Amino acid sequence: MSASSVVVGIDVAKAHVDVSVLGAQLDAQRFDNEAEGHSALVAALQPLGVALVVMEATGGYEAALACALQAAGLPVAVINPRQARDFAKSMGQLAKTDRIDARGLAELAAVLARREDLARFIRPLTSDEQQALAAMITRRRQLLSMLLSERQRLQLAMAVVRPSIEAIIQAIRRQLDDVEAQMMAHVQTHLKDTDQLLRSASGIGPVASATLIADLPELGRLNRRQIASLVGIAPMARDSGTSRGRRRIQGGRFDVRRVLYMATLTAARHNPVIKTFYERLLAAGKLPKVALIACMRKLLTALNAMVRTNKPWDNSLHRT
Numbered sequence: 492m493s494a495s496s497v498v499v500g501i502d503v504a505k506a507h508v509d510v511s512v513l514g515a516q517l518d519a520q521r522f523d524n525e526a527e528g529h530s531a532l533v534a535a536l537q538p539l540g541v542a543l544v545v546m547e548a549t550g551g552y553e554a555a556l557a558c559a560l561q562a563a564g565l566p567v568a569v570i571n572p573r574q575a576r577d578f579a580k581s582m583g584q585l586a587k588t589d590r591i592d593a594r595g596l597a598e599l600a601a602v603l604a605r606r607e608d609l610a611r612f613i614r615p616l617t618s619d620e621q622q623a624l625a626a627m628i629t630r631r632r633q634l635l636s637m638l639l640s641e642r643q644r645l646q647l648a649m650a651v652v653r654p655s656i657e658a659i660i661q662a663i664r665r666q667l668d669d670v671e672a673q674m675m676a677h678v679q680t681h682l683k684d685t686d687q688l689l690r691s692a693s694g695i696g697p698v699a700s701a702t703l704i705a706d707l708p709e710l711g712r713l714n715r716r717q718i719a720s721l722v723g724i725a726p727m728a729r730d731s732g733t734s735r736g737r738r739r740i741q742g743g744r745f746d747v748r749r750v751l752y753m754a755t756l757t758a759a760r761h762n763p764v765i766k767t768f769y770e771r772l773l774a775a776g777k778l779p780k781v782a783l784i785a786c787m788r789k790l791l792t793a794l795n796a797m798v799r800t801n802k803p804w805d806n807s808l809h810r811t
Contacts, residue, residue: 497539498604500596501546502589503553508532508546511593513601515539520590524552529559541565543609545600547572547592554622561616568603568612571742575599611717615708620681625705627674631698632746634667674701689794691803694758694765702750703794711798718795723748724788740784748787755787764806765790 497514508524510517510532517535522528536544544560544567546553553569560567579587579595603612617625638660645656678686678701689700703710709721719725723743729735758765765786772782797804 496601496604497541498597498600499536499541499544500593500598500600501544501553501556502593502596503546503549503556504589505552508556509589509593511590511597512536512539513597520593524556526555526559529556532556533559533563533565536560536565537563543568543600543604543613545570545575545596545603547575547596557614558617558622561614566613568600569614570599570612578602608717611709611713611721615712617708620677621705621708624674624677624682624701627670627677628702628705631667631670631674634663634670638663638667671698674698678704685798688797688801688803692758692790692794692797693762693804694754694790695794696754696757699750699754702747706744706747710795713795715792715795719788719791722751722791724751724784724791726784751787751791752783755783755790758790759783759786762790764793 497512499513500511502509502511504524506524507521508528509521511520517539519531519535522532544565546557546567546569548569548571557567557569575592575596578599579585579592582595582598584591584595603609606612641656641660641663645653645660648656675697678697682704685704686697686700689695689703690697695703707718707722709718713721716725721743723745724740726738727741729737729739755765759769760766768789769782769786772785773779777785793804796808802808
């Protein structure tokens with residue numbers, strides 16, 4: 492490998508990260524997963540001319556390191572752990588340790604670095620405001636999950652414990668109202684322009700807009716096929732030989748897809764472009780769910796174009 496094709500794999504744990512470099516030598520192989528360790532790793536990688544750094548999504552333990560590497564100008568791809576494990580198995584690597592995983596990620600990085608569509612794997616650098624908004628959105632989801640659990644318990648609860656459950660439900664609702672108010676205030680203060688742009692599309696409300704801003708920073712950076720695949724609403728072929736399987740959607744970002752689904756339900760009733768498209772698909776014999784997924788893809792494509800061109804929704808542009 493040449494210096495320009497140096498790739499790095501990083502296996503992230505709570506306390507430390509293991510690093511494997513292909514195409515260059517790196518003295519240290521393990522760094523602390525905290526600010527000083529991140530700075531040391533950045534200082535070690537910057538002189539190497541790294542083409543790509545690959546790490547797994549680990550529930551948040553990777554976030555600070557990814558931001559530190561991006562801020563230093565290093566291209567970072569954060570991938571689904573299932574993809575990394577499938578790649579390792581395809582290479583015949585069945586053993587699993589932190590060091591082996593880091594090496595496997597580096598080998599995967601070498602493959603990705605040669606792809607023409609590498610840009611779709613690179614994680615965009617998010618601002619502090621986007622990261623704060625993402626934290627609020629995550630907390631809102633947690634509160635909604637807790638609220639659902641308590642409501643389900645209430646249905647089967649005996650009278651002696653119902654007051655306790657009802658008190659918790661009220662407390663969660665108050666917290667939910669507070670978090671949503673903080674979200675809206677944060678968006679209006681720091682991300683107002685993007686929010687207004689997205690909400691110019693009928694069907695996109697405050698929660699959908701905030702979720703897209705925080706959890707889909709690639710919006711406006713990828714083409715329509717790439718953004719649909721990233722969210723998980725692109726139909727995947729299932730063909731082999733003369734067999735033609737049924738196309739299905741899979742993978743992608745579940746939380747973004749769930750919010751976009753609810754937004755599309757509204758758009759199919761009130762957005763003239765999406766409504767006309769939905770009705771035309773039904774008239775052509777498409778199943779309602781299939782038609783709705785197609786509308787999700789059309790709506791996301793339009794939003795992607797709006798952010799890329801910085802132009803609000805225009806019925807005349809998105810009707811065809």
